[in-house]
Amino acid sequence: DAGVIQSPRHEVTEMGQEVTLRCKPISGHNSLFWYRQTMMRGLELLIYFNNNVPIDDSGMPEDRFSAKMPNASFSTLKIQPSEPRDSAVYFCASSLQDPSTDTQYFGPGTRLTVL
Amino acid sequence: DQQVKQNSPSLSVQEGRISILNCDYTNSMFDYFLWYKKYPAEGPTFLISISSIKDKNEDGRFTVFLNKSAKHLSLHIVPSQPGDSAVYFCAARGGSARQLTFGSGTQLTVLP
Numbered sequence: 027d028a029g030v031i032q033s034p035r036h037e038v039t040e041m042g043q044e045v046t047l048r049c050k051p052i053s054g055h056n057s058l059f060w061y062r063q064t065m066m067r068g069l070e071l072l073i074y075f076n077n078n079v080p081i082d083d084s085g086m087p088e089d090r091f092s093a094k095m096p097n098a099s100f101s102t103l104k105i106q107p108s109e110p111r112d113s114a115v116y117f118c119a120s121s122l123q124d125p126s127t128d129t130q131y132f133g134p135g136t137r138l139t140v141l
Numbered sequence: 142d143q144q145v146k147q148n149s150p151s152l153s154v155q156e157g158r159i160s161i162l163n164c165d166y167t168n169s170m171f172d173y174f175l176w177y178k179k180y181p182a183e184g185p186t187f188l189i190s191i192s193s194i195k196d197k198n199e200d201g202r203f204t205v206f207l208n209k210s211a212k213h214l215s216l217h218i219v220p221s222q223p224g225d226s227a228v229y230f231c232a233a234r235g236g237s238a239r240q241l242t243f244g245s246g247t248q249l250t251v252l253p
Contacts, residue, residue: 030184057239069185069230069243082240117184121239128234129175130241132184 028052030133032118038139044106047136050099051120059119059130060093060103069117075101076123087112108140144168145233147244155252160218162247164231167212171233175241176205176216179228188229189216221251 031050039045051058059074073083075095083093090109095101105112115137119130146165154160162176172193177185191198191205191214198205204217218225231244 032184059240068245071240071242074240076239085240119184123239128173128239129187129190131187132177134182134184 030118030120030131032116032133032136034136035134036137036139038141039108040141041109042107043140044104045108045112045138045140047103047116047118047138049101049103049118049133051101051118052131053099055120055122055131056098057121057123057128057130058095058101059121060101061117061119061132063115063117063135072103072116105138108138110140113138113140143245144171145231145242145244147229147231147247149247150245151248151250153250153252154221156223157220160216160221160225160249160251162216162218162229162231162249164214164216164244165212166214166233168233168235168242169212170235170238171242172236173234174205174207174214175232175234176203177230177232177243178225179230179246185230218249221249223251223253225249226251 033048057076060072063069072085073093078095093103115135117135119132121130175190176188178188179185189203207214228246230246232241
């Protein structure tokens with residue numbers, strides 16, 4: 027049973043370039059979350075979707091970041107233009123909305139380095 | 142403003158002994174708590190959770206205790222094994238909010 031799939035696993039790019047991170051949630055899950063992990067701020071939520079609709083994007087750092095979920099099995103996180111301070115590990119997680127549990131399952135992450 | 146705090150960045154324990162990882166929270170709206178384990182170059186893996194209506198949940202070697210009055214939870218691992226060496230994150234969720242708030246993590250090292 028496949029877990030959350032993220033691609034690429036590693037991305038190195040130059041400042042000013044567009045970066046697109048991809049996520050395939052667990053089949054049947056209806057909620058998807060994008061997190062960023064840095065040494066300074068730890069794991070922080072960027073945005074989450076419920077039934078493909080963005081619910082809370084208050085964690086998105088600025089307008090350079092955007093996220094989409096065109097269907098239940100795919101989401102993207104785009105950074106345009108990228109900056110060195112965006113260097114971090116980006117995680118995608120999915121869950122089945124259930125008031126009693128609502129456990130989020132994480133993908134392996136994408137390590138982004140912006141030079 | 143850290144709503145979920147893990148004050149011990151690291152913990153070393155001898156194999157076979159008990160590991161106790163601690164977590165404190167400040168938001169009284171939190172009603173569901175989770176522990177995740179993370180190995181290097183991997184995503185966090187769900188370990189165990191507890192609802193605020195309980196004070197204990199057990200799953201094999203792992204037990205989570207919740208003290209609501211103290212706004213404190215702990216994860217006990219008995220007996221500890223070298224494969225348990227990882228970073229452990231405490232996370233909390235509250236009310237209708239779906240997002241998790243994570244602590245900063247504790248690096249557990251189990252010595253053979």
